[in-house]
Amino acid sequence: MLTRSAAILVATCLSTLPALANFDTCLSGLKAAATAKGVSGSTFDRxxxxxxxxxxxxxLMNNQPEFxxxxxxxxxTLNDxxxxxxxxxxxxxxxxILAAAEARFGVDRHTIVAVWGVESDYGKAGGTMPLVQAxxxxxxYAPRRQGFFRDEFVSTLRIIERGDLEAxxxxxxxxxxxxxxxxxxxTYLRLAVDGDGDGRRDLVNSVADALHSTANFMAKAGWQTGNTWGYEVRVPDGYSGPTGRTSKHPVSFWTARGLRKVNGAALSGSGKAGLIMPAGRDGPAFLVFKNYDCAYSYNGADSYALAISILSDRLKGRPGIQTAWPTDDPPLSRAERRILQQKLTARGYDVGEPDGRVGQKTREAxxxxxxxxxxxxxxxPGGRVLQALR
Structure with a gap:
């Protein structure tokens, strides 16, 4: 039986089979767009x-984990x-390097490192797909967002043309x-900076360039130095007021509606904040300020912004999320996922290397x-399955 994602892929491929023969024609159109942006014909052809x-x-476009x-x-797995x-x-x-980035852009080092950890597991999982091809x-052939792909394709060739990085x-x-x-x-073309002083902007081979560029991204997104991203809160029973990241109000507004910090303390923070409840009324709730929006702008998902924000707190030695998620099947850390994969292997399932990354083989098992x-x-990969295998 086809998985849903495999079915989508097959349907998409079948629907585009006549067009596949026109890939060269499509590339010709892309060449014209790239040339108009200053990419030489020799760079494009190479x-x-x-x-x-x-x-x-x-x-992959139809199966984004954040959503x-x-x-x-x-x-x-991102805050374990x-x-x-x-x-x-x-x-x-x-x-x-982090001290220099803090001084240069005003973004705290814990947030910079949290982005690094969430985005590529500190450089270990940066992706393997050749950008030009993808x-x-x-x-x-994308069924939507073709304009986005076209612009990013041309931007990739502009990076190559500049000489900062090769294809x-x-x-x-x-x-x-x-x-x-x-x-x-x-984003590279707009916001990448040289962090190590060699005159190039190399986010692949230079940690300094990557971390300084991330700090620049956050600063340009409106990062407020010294302010919090937010914190977990208690919401009173029966609350029926506004929610959502963009529905922002002064802290006094939320205090008047009975919100407290999760530890019972009074609310704090400057500027306006929004109340988010990413798993609904029965799960954790957070009051989020402008700096949370900066993290959100990196990938456009509350789950992603929370991953960065909570990880930055934990890197400072603060506790993680205190309120339980509304599920009777608790999530697994990467270590627990490796144990789960080892248990499946012991039962004769081929799940590949027990690395904590759950792919199709693990899911089928x-x-x-x-x-x-x-x-x-x-x-x-939940707690009940792991417990049953132990």
């Missing part, structure tokens, strides 16, 4: 020689003890994000186990 589309881009994964699962411990190591290892595929260095995600802190090419246990076959 970067696209022998290029073929990769239709996996379309499948499809339960928020408690999404945060469980491993992520915090390694982030604290990065804070020590790159202390001079973005050309999207520009020619072979530009590997990342299906949407074109690359480097330690996963800038898309157009979990579904089989769930069927055996009389559970709904979701393929989700």
């Amino acid at each position: 970067a696209t020689r022998g290029l073929e589309p990769d239709m996996k881009v379309i499948e 499809k994964t339960p928020i408690w699962d999404y945060l469980a 003890e491993e992520k915090v411990a390694e982030g604290q190591q990065m804070l020590r290892r790159y202390a001079p 973005l050309a595929t999207g520009a020619c 072979r260095d530009l590997k990342g995600s299906w949407a074109g994000a690359f480097g330690h802190t996963q800038f898309i090419p157009s 979990i579904k089989d186990i769930e069927r055996q246990l009389g559970m709904k076959p979701t393929g989700r």
Whole structure:
């Protein structure tokens, strides 16, 4: 049986089969757009020689974890003890670079490192898709957002034309994000900076360039030095007031409606704040200020912005989220996911290397186990399945 994502891919490929023969025609149109932006014909030809589309881009486009994964699962692997411990190591290892970025842009080092950890696991998971191929595929065959892909494709060639990076260095995600802190090419052109003083902006091979560029991104997004992103709060029973990141009001407004910090203390912070409840009324709630919006602007999802914000707090030694998520099947950390994969392997399932990354093989194995246990076959790596295997 086809998985939903596989079915989407097959349907998409079938619908575009007649168009696949026109990839060269599409590239010709892209060449004209690139030339208009200052990309030389020789650079374009060198970067696209022998290029073929990769239709996996379309499948990945329809399966973004920030929007499809339960928020408690999404945060469980991005705010776990491993992520915090390694982030604290990065804070020590790159202390001079981070101090310079703080002084230059006014963004605290814990937030910079949190972005790094969430985006690429501190440089270990930056993506492997060649940007020129991925973005050309999207520009020619994506069912939506073709304008985005076209612009990012041209921006990629402009980076190559500038000489900062070669095409072979530009590997990342299906949407074109690359480097330690996963800038898309157009963002690179606008906001990447030289952090190590060598005259180049290399977010792939230079940690300094990547961390300074991230600080610049946050500063340009309106980061308020010395202010908080927000904090977890208690919302009184029966609350029926405004919610949402963009529905911002003075702290006094929220105090008058009975909100308190999760530890019972009075609300604090300057400027206006919004109340978000990403899992509904029964889950954790947060009062979020302007600095949260800066994190949100990096990827446009509350789950993502919370991952950065909570990780930055934990890197400062503060506790994580205190209120339980509204689920009876608790999420698993990466360490627990590795244990789950080891248990599945011991039962004869081929899930690949037990690395804590849950791919299709692991999900299919979990579904089989769930069927055996009389559970709904979701393929989700949760606490109940792990407990059953122990």
